[in-house]
Amino acid sequence: DSGVTQTPKHLITATGQRVTLRCSPRSGDLSVYWYQQSLDQGLQFLIQYYNGEERAKGNILERFSAQQFPDLHSELNLSSLELGDSALYFCASSVASSTGELFFGEGSRLTVL
């Protein structure tokens, strides 16, 4: 158990819909990272938050947004969903940025029909 909790584990929805994925980091970790893993693209970095503030942005679509709350949990919002958004979405946390060990959640599997 990494200590990182992601919900929901599985989600099936339709095109055009909006979903929210939630991540609770390991106790004491200030950084939260979001990643997308699709069959054809591998793992892609989406966005990182550190202590409530956006720290780095990767290949995140404009239809996607995220935030980190004062209690350090984070949410990834995916809107106007398309078939190609079907993927595993991972959250990871670390104590600090870039040089800290990463702890991954089990992922949220999103299926868009």
Next chain:
Amino acid sequence: KNEVEQSPQNLTAQEGEFITINCSYSVGISALHWLQQHPGGGIVSLFMLSSGKKKHGRLIATINIQEKHSSLHITASHPRDSAVYICAVFYNTDKLIFGTGTRLQVFP
């Protein structure tokens, strides 16, 4: 060309064999991670390196910053080592780039 290249893409081995997976990168980095992903999907961080060498049980990871290269070695491989091994680098402060992964199968 990907900024992070792994080789080989696929690897099969007999139990007990010594295994090496290589990772080359083309950007300046602050740290490199080796990750393990089992068929169920979960990802575990094996090592974080910024220089030198680290060892944990049968796993050894090395990095050469000047040559922009890292290797992951598995000694006395076992079927339970079967997984996808992913190299990932932190560059430009907090952006993480992943390699495409090496799929390892170890047969008894």
